[in-house]
Amino acid sequence: MHWDPEAPECRQWAVRAAVDQCLGRDGTWCDEVQERGRGEAWLAMHRFSLGTALRLARDACARVEVNGISTAQVLARDGVMEGRGRESSWALKEVRTACSRAENARLKLAPRLTGGEVDAAQMRAALDASAALLGQWRRTGRTAP
Incomplete structure (x- = not known):
């Protein structure tokens, strides 16, 4: 302007x-x-x-369109129109951190959670459930590993 x-x-x-x-x-x-x-x-x-x-x-x-994608489409895709887009509230940051940690732990621990670990199946299930429950608040543009 x-x-x-x-x-x-x-x-x-x-x-x-x-x-x-x-x-x-x-x-x-x-x-x-x-x-x-x-x-x-x-x-x-x-x-x-x-x-x-x-x-x-x-x-x-x-x-505005870039490569055939409009600004409105990007905002809708990234959840901005629902108020999720670039929010930075304390609660959202904490949930995103927990989601990211559950996803990363699941990746890093999966090869180690073998039959030798007594609670391996329960740990894997808990990490899967945590990542699935919190995934809806994942940072926009980021996909699950």
Whole structure:
């Protein structure tokens, strides 16, 4: 976003892309017009109040696509829309840590949990159950080992 403090308050903000494009009120991108080429009609379509600029920028972000995948698809896939995405509450961090430790212990101990260990089957079952129960809170983008 770009701010012009000298413009009237209703036209102080522009939503810009990194490639010198401006977002219009209709949601389409156009090439940034040089200072002398901006008429009143162009400014009215491409300059906004702060609230309008933030809404248009948020809406435009949801439509961004990279390699055929939209921002909205990534957010849905990673659980952000359900509030799981980038949460960093203390409880979530602890659960993720416990999940990761159960998964790692299961991998490291599996070859060692043989018939020689009296409780081998119960230990393996407990680690499997822990990892399965806590897996839904695994860090986004990370798959179970």
